[in-house]
Amino acid sequence: xxxxxxxxxxxxxxxxxxxxxxxxxxxxxxxxxxxxxxxxxxxxxxxxxxxxxxxxxxxxxxxxxxxxxxxxxxxxxxxxxxxxxxxxxxxxxxxxxxxxxxxxxxxxxxxxxxxxxxxxxxxxxxxxxxxxxxxxxxxxxxxxxxxxxxxxxxxxxxxxxxxxxxxxxxxxxxxxxxxxxxxxxxxxxxxxxxxxxxxxxxxxxxxxxxxxxxxxxxxxxxxxxxxxxxxxxxxxxxxxxxxxxxxxxxxxxxxxxxxxxxxxxxxxxxxxxxxxxxxxxxxxxxx
Amino acid sequence: xxxxxxxxxxxxxxxxxxxxxxxxxxxxxxxxxxxxxxxxxxxxxxxxxxxxxxxxxxxxxxxxxxxxxxxxxxxxxxxxxxxxxxxxxxxxxxxxxxxxxxxxxxxxxxxxxxxxxxxxxxxxxxxxxxxxxxxxxxxxxxxxxxxxxxxxxxxxxxxxxxxxxxxxxxxxxxxxxxxxxxxxxxxxxxxxxxxxxxxxxxxxxxxxxxxxxxxxxxxxxxxxxxxxxxxxxxxxxxxxxxxxxxxxxxxxxxxxxxxxxxxxxxxxxxxxxxxxxxxxxxxxxxxxxxxxxxxxxxxxxxxxxxxxxxxxxxxxxxx
Numbered sequence: 001x002x003x004x005x006x007x008x009x010x011x012x013x014x015x016x017x018x019x020x021x022x023x024x025x026x027x028x029x030x031x032x033x034x035x036x037x038x039x040x041x042x043x044x045x046x047x048x049x050x051x052x053x054x055x056x057x058x059x060x061x062x063x064x065x066x067x068x069x070x071x072x073x074x075x076x077x078x079x080x081x082x083x084x085x086x087x088x089x090x091x092x093x094x095x096x097x098x099x100x101x102x103x104x105x106x107x108x109x110x111x112x113x114x115x116x117x118x119x120x121x122x123x124x125x126x127x128x129x130x131x132x133x134x135x136x137x138x139x140x141x142x143x144x145x146x147x148x149x150x151x152x153x154x155x156x157x158x159x160x161x162x163x164x165x166x167x168x169x170x171x172x173x174x175x176x177x178x179x180x181x182x183x184x185x186x187x188x189x190x191x192x193x194x195x196x197x198x199x200x201x202x203x204x205x206x207x208x209x210x211x212x213x214x215x216x217x218x219x220x221x222x223x224x225x226x227x228x229x230x231x232x233x234x235x236x237x238x239x240x241x242x243x244x245x246x247x248x249x250x251x252x253x254x255x256x257x258x259x260x261x262x263x264x265x266x267x268x269x270x271x272x273x274x275x276x277x278x279x280x281x282x283x284x285x286x287x
Numbered sequence: 288x289x290x291x292x293x294x295x296x297x298x299x300x301x302x303x304x305x306x307x308x309x310x311x312x313x314x315x316x317x318x319x320x321x322x323x324x325x326x327x328x329x330x331x332x333x334x335x336x337x338x339x340x341x342x343x344x345x346x347x348x349x350x351x352x353x354x355x356x357x358x359x360x361x362x363x364x365x366x367x368x369x370x371x372x373x374x375x376x377x378x379x380x381x382x383x384x385x386x387x388x389x390x391x392x393x394x395x396x397x398x399x400x401x402x403x404x405x406x407x408x409x410x411x412x413x414x415x416x417x418x419x420x421x422x423x424x425x426x427x428x429x430x431x432x433x434x435x436x437x438x439x440x441x442x443x444x445x446x447x448x449x450x451x452x453x454x455x456x457x458x459x460x461x462x463x464x465x466x467x468x469x470x471x472x473x474x475x476x477x478x479x480x481x482x483x484x485x486x487x488x489x490x491x492x493x494x495x496x497x498x499x500x501x502x503x504x505x506x507x508x509x510x511x512x513x514x515x516x517x518x519x520x521x522x523x524x525x526x527x528x529x530x531x532x533x534x535x536x537x538x539x540x541x542x543x544x545x546x547x548x549x550x551x552x553x554x555x556x557x558x559x560x561x562x563x564x565x566x567x568x569x570x571x572x573x574x575x576x577x578x579x580x581x582x583x584x585x586x587x588x589x590x591x592x593x594x595x596x597x598x599x600x601x602x603x604x605x606x
Contacts, residue, residue: 004407007404011403014394096390096391098351098354100407101356102379103407104376106374
């Protein structure tokens with residue numbers, strides 16, 4: 001298994017797409033920070049000084065890590081889906097699946113190695129994203145003329161950020177594993193990427209309609225991915241105006257409890273992995 | 288391509304002539320389609336085995352089953368004297384294969400592709416990568432991206448990849464596809480050499496002349512059923528073609544067609560081409576003479592593997 005993980009990391013490391021995804025992630029963080037900095041300098045009368053203050057808070061150092069993680073939980077999902085779905089699906093597209101299989105101890109180990117190696121890269125992607133966010137926060141603080149104050153760095157703060165980092169990692173998994181599953185089902189990268197990302201975006205729209213429909217339908221999103229992901233990312237304590245989705249669109253929602261969200265997302269993640277392993281192990285490889 | 292042996296590690300010393308691969312009643316159904324039916328094969332160490340058949344005959348399915356890519360519906364496979372079961376990696380690690388066409392990562396160089404495979408297999412030093420690339424004459428282009436390779440270079444990289452793990456069984460599916468004549472000859476020379484290194488080579492090719500030149504034994508499969516399995520020399524010496532020049536080809540043709548031991552008679556460029564049992568030239572000559580037809584020329588042509596193949600498969604194109 002270790003050998004296969006090494007081989008998978010070698011391939012991912014050598015691949016231009018891996019670096020491009022990382023550059024995109026960093027680029028998104030830079031653009032968002034610069035946009036917020038620009039907005040923080042503009043007076044918007046109808047929103048008043050409270051919103052201005054919250055933007056300045058986001059740009060400030062104490063919120064740098066939670067804000068970066070919040071961005072990473074959304075854009076990071078998309079980029080991670082592309083990374084993992086293409087890692088698996090392109091084996092079919094390039095017809096290398098047979099070459100790889102006859103060099104692998106077992107199908108189970110090959111799939112496991114792909115998941116673990118992509119998981120390692122996602123971890124480093126998140127880490128680099130957080131570092132980039134912190135650096136951008138330092139820059140915007142300097143450019144914006146705000147005060148540098150590191151009093152917020154306490155043991156409990158660091159522990160909170162450590163937990164939030166892993167929460168963010170955790171909420172990426174269902175979508176990433178969904179993309180992985182569809183790349184195995186469809187024997188191609190495209191179904192994994194399109195469905196993984198498609199569901200990521202469509203679900204937020206569909207759940208909005210479900211909430212608006214009321215009655216028992218309004219409770220269905222509690223058992224889908226989006227609400228549960230939101231329930232966990234909400235633990236970062238960012239201002240409501242900057243949480244993605246319905247809060248910003250003015251629709252009032254009641255998110256599930258964090259415990260409910262963790263269990264639901266874990267069940268989905270395990271189900272996607274088990275199904276992917278089952279199909280991959282069972283099917284003949286004839287491409 | 289270098290022809291001398293440069294391997295640093297020799298395959299396990301096992302006595303010659305032992306059976307490397309055996310399939311017993313191997314069967315595969317895809318839904319209602321019976322792709323392979325009750326296939327029994329044996330491949331011995333040091334042997335080059337040709338596996339022939341028309342398109343869709345079941346060759347790739349058979350190779351897929353041997354390599355664990357396709358699950359057999361029935362039957363079993365033995366590699367190196369051991370039945371292939373759940374954990375077949377210790378056995379499959381001793382097998383190198385290219386299936387249908389070499390497939391590698393287009394964004395990696397030839398070297399990196401081999402390194403990725405070597406890392407996955409494990410226990411392969413970097414010097415081995417150099418060695419196999421040198422052996423297929425690809426070392427000077429090893430750092431070029433795979434998607435910039437010509438078809439011939441891709442084939443050679445495929446062969447290099449099969450040699451990485453010093454396999455005792457090498458499965459090559461169309462190894463000379465896309466190669467120029469010089470490259471084809473190099474690969475053709477390499478194949479028996481690999482077998483002489485105490486390995487066995489399982490060769491699928493549609494180039495019947497090539498198979499005839501390099502293979503010791505041949506199996507022909509049609510619609511999933513094995514219709515011939517014999518040493519090449521036996522197959523090609525089962526019959527012979529006689530080329531006969533006579534004045535009245537029409538009458539001579541009718542006379543010969545009436546003989547039960549003559550398989551076929553046709554006229555080509557004024558000559559009668561007669562498919563007759565081996566050493567039957569004198570009997571053919573006598574039969575014609577009995578009807579006052581005298582041959583001005585009578586020459587014997589050996590039956591090629593191609594004609595045997597076409598006869599057995601009903602003239603379907605080989606693949």
